[in-house]
Amino acid sequence: MSATDSIETGAGAVQLSGSSTAFSPDHPAPVIEPPRTRTKRTPRASRTNFEMYGWLFMRLSGVVLVVLVLGHLLIQLVLDGGVSKVGFAFVAGRWASPFWQGWDLTMLWLAMLHGGNGLRTVINDYAERPNTRFWLKTLLFTATAFTIILGTLVIFTFDPNIR
Amino acid sequence: MSTPTLEKHSSALDAAEDSASHLITVTLRIRRFNPEVSDEAVWVDYLLDIDPKERVLDALHKVKWEMDGTLTFRRSCAHGVCGSDAMRINGRNRLACKTLIKDLNPDKPITVEPIKGLTVLKDLIVDMDPFFQAYRDVMPFLITKGNEPTRERLQSPEDRARFDDTTKCILCAACTSACPVFWNDGQYFGPAAIVNAHRFIFDSRDEGGEQRLEILNDKDGVWRCRTTFNCTDACPRGIEVTKAIQEVKRALITRRF
Amino acid sequence: MPAGTLYRGREGMWSWVAHRVTGVLIFFFLFVHVLDTALVRVSPEDYDKVVATYKTPIVSLLEYGLVAAILFHALNGLRVIAVDFWSKGPKYQKQMLWTVVGLWVLLMVGAIYPVLGHAARVLWGN
Amino acid sequence: MKIHKYDTVIVGAGGAGMRAAIESTKRSRTAVLTKLYPTRSHTGAAQGGMAAALANVEDDNWEWHTFDTIKGGDYLVDQDAAEILAREAIDAVLDLEKMGLPFNRTPDGTIDQRRFGGHTRNHGEAAVRRACYAADRTGHMILQTLYQNCVKEGVEFFNEFYVLDLLLAEVGGEKRTAGVVAYELATGEIHVFQAKAVIFASGGTGKFFKVTSNAHTLTGDGQAAAFRRGLPLEDMEFFQFHPTGIWRMGILLTEGARGEGGILRNKDGERFMEKYAPVMKDLASRDVVSRAIYTEIREGRGCGPEGDHVYLDLTHLPPEQLDAKLPDITEFARTYLGIEPYTDPIPIQPTAHYAMGGIPTNVQGEVLSDNETVVGGLYAAGEVACVSVHGANRLGTNSLLDINVFGKRAGIAAAEYSATTDYVDLPENPASLVIEQVEGLRNSTGGERVAELRSALQECMDKNVMVFRTEQTIKEAVEEIAHLRERFKNVSVQDKGRRFNTDLLEAIELSNLLDLAEVMAVSALARKESRGGHYREDYPNRDDVNFMRHTMAYREMDSVGNETIRLDYKPVVQTRYQPMERKY
């Protein structure tokens, strides 16, 4: 909060002209601008359903993730011994089954795509300049793609006999 | 017909008819900005005596008329139907003419500042052009095909009721400027434009729904809404804004409206 | 933009803020989590070493926080979906939010023992 | 200073201005100047309805509507104009419906209609359902629908431009319009709009009263500008006081509330209107009801500790009906009085509502410079104008009708006029008067404050020229106004800036109000009879022999250079209906 001036009841006229600052009717200060404004020149986006599918995907993946993620947490943290049981052997035991492979793979993909798309929204909301937007999104895309690919490889190429 | 109510006066009526004025002292803390004087916005406190049954607009008038004529704000009707005086009072968007002093906490300073997300031009006045531009962009007018009927187009009371809520909009911008998405990205159409598109999309007489939906399918359209309900909370006309937005989203998915 | 006051949103706005913050948190956790799990491809020893650090009390506390974030995000996500697809959703959004918060508190209390129990045992013995 | 050139310039973007703009934009290059964003205009505050003899729900025809209008106006109505109003009403409503206006509907899907004060079947037999409505937001819907169609037609608006002067020129002995001068609020810049045709649609003057349903911005700028340029103002003594304003605030509670069955009661719970209007009761015309209320109050039957108001009782109506038909006004009662209209009666008092008088026009909307001469290219429509369809008292729902019928007529006539004529040369220094006024105020160092003078004026008007008037009260008003005008010379403003200087504009608005209040008082003083909204206790009867004529007030300079008001009179146009005693 900036300085607070105080004027009491009946403090009389406050003449704002002839102030000591460099501003005057002929040299007004710049008005306070919002980050970006919509003008007649604002380009129209191309008409695709991308945003709609993205939005739908967030809800569908969300519902599936509830089962996958909460199930995952339950197993990892609560059932037989909680986190203390986790170790290489535990992982090896789980990924021996294609069911758990499939579970984790789906979870990985859905969560990353869901989270990645969610972060895209966040970037759209807060990154003000188109440039910043672009670079942040590129970064996000790379990180997401990298994580998904890495995770997928790990699940499929996992070798319980690596030792 | 007899009126049982007139005998037993309710306490609310007694209070309403109490003509004695009970002045209390309140501090109005107003965010002032005048680019002719300074490039910085400052908070200024005004101490005034006022009847708590009066509106914040009356308090602003008291300041302007009795203390500081340079205070600048928009207003016209003074009873919540013209949409001129949306501003942020104690941190929330409201119409100054529909907010009574007694409904705020008069012990603490009442803060008054311009609505967010639109350029502040002076004191409480913001640039409304981007707001109206978004409104115009959704084609807010009846679109029909074929010959005009000689008399009125028929519409059943049920069909009329379908879009009643969104016809109440007074374009005050309280909703749009309460929307966190809009604060950060003025490109977003904002709830008010969607409300006005809804008003026509769900009007049984209108045939431009597809086009309007297409416009709102845009990357700056309805999908940016994050259901924060600030718009619904802010709307002085009690429009269920978020509900209207959700109805437009569903209409886009199902293409049924 | 010059300082103004914080917008005093109500339940809807603050639940969204929480949803967004938790979503972003979970995303970054997931990123790290995939990286550490990838260690199983590199060497079991390293993997076990990293996982062992997960078993320290401090990380358990963080884990509890993570569970809190995921649970809130998941429950509130379901609320958002209800607002989106149920025609009465917008009307009952506040009630649904308080239900979400209630459920969340219950579940978090329930999660104290399973998640923090291990840490407690490490710290104070059985 | 900037100069713009348009075929047609419309001043005001309320119902009348935008209805005109829709027609005129199709036919000529048109600019609409408005001191408010169009959707902020006070047409949006209108609640009850818009009259048209559609006969959707009951037998009705436009001739009965004509009769009601003439009788409602206490026979001071120009009957040719009233016929046009009632006849074109039907199309005006249908036009709006086709533009998209969401009227309430009957079960068959046609436009629903309801009762309203003074509208009757078969020349006064019983109340008729003639008002087309959209809940209690009819004006809001009209304003929005017209704005929507302006968007559709691509009407060019200049928002927050205050028109402060009208430019006239003499061409070959004929008075013609050269344009208008406007002040841009955002920058303080002066703009001259050269135009072949100008339509004034700048609304009413209610702000010279304290208790009023009118917006802060209804300050009669249009009337004042025309008057200053030597054009007459017609019937300014006739002002309507609406019976049901929220006590002390003046916020309107529509007559539709009584149309739906609401009842006025005094402190004994008595339905007092039965005494004053045995047939129409609470739905008698507004002047009658307002006087009845004040009579009750004066005779000690008012409600509340001070006995200074009466009740509008809706408690016997089912809550569903209130929610469906009167949602806004019930909310006003909750918001501003904190009472629940389902269970409590609402404290009300008459509120200054509508200016029957204004800039005289003929039925094409052409402005007159005397009893018959037309000013080339100058038009007026809506509350600013006096066609005269409202005579001495406007019927409820006839104004929304007026702005649509005569707005449309003026729009077409002006555009056609500008298509067939050339520009008139601008006078030298076209903006000199405005610059003088603006700079004078900006540089004044006098000690008088606008707000103080304005409240003094409002107090004086409420006290002296409201529902009841006498020679003595009006004289007091005339003196007080003259005194205030003198004090106004010493007025100064605190805000000396250019940007959004509303302080300065409030001063200009006050000067307009002072001018118009004076015209009103002087006109009222001379009318020694009672008719419609003008009630003289010292002359309680209508006097058709001496006063069946319109007042025409002119601003003139006397021999020593002082401004004076000269009164003249104009005959009333009578076609079919002979004046009768007015009973409800």
Ligand SMILES: Cc1cc2nc3c(=O)[nH]c(=O)nc-3n(C[C@H](O)[C@H](O)[C@H](O)COP(=O)(O)OP(=O)(O)OC[C@H]3O[C@@H](n4cnc5c(N)ncnc54)[C@H](O)[C@@H]3O)c2cc1C
């Ligand atoms: C509360 C209320 C309820 C009413 N209810 C009804 C009803 O139910 N039925 C009915 O028939 N009538 C009703 N009336 C009357 C009717 O609404 C008005 O008479 C009518 O709307 C006036 O319309 P208008 O277009 O002439 O003026 P307005 O709508 O007042 O518009 C005036 C326009 O002129 C502009 N303007 C003014 N001065 C200047 C200037 N100097 N420079 C540039 N622009 C200027 C303003 O910006 C505005 O756009 C009601 C009136 C009120 C106050």
Ligand code: HEM
């Ligand atoms: C557990 C089940 C989950 C459900 C039910 C769920 C649901 C949702 C929903 C419905 C949204 C959209 C919100 C909106 O449009 O306003 C969303 C957004 C988001 N989610 Fe999830 N989600 C879940 C898990 C996850 C996970 C695991 C992550 C991280 C990888 C995540 C990260 C995000 C992010 C970053 C957003 C964007 C937030 C925003 O835009 O405000 N979510 N979630």
Ligand code: SF4
């Ligand atoms: S929807 Fe409500 S808040 Fe938004 S502009 Fe319309 S009236 Fe104002």
Ligand code: F3S
């Ligand atoms: S405030 Fe904004 S995010 Fe949606 S619910 Fe309203 S538009």
Ligand code: FES
């Ligand atoms: S002044 Fe009209 S809405 Fe507040």
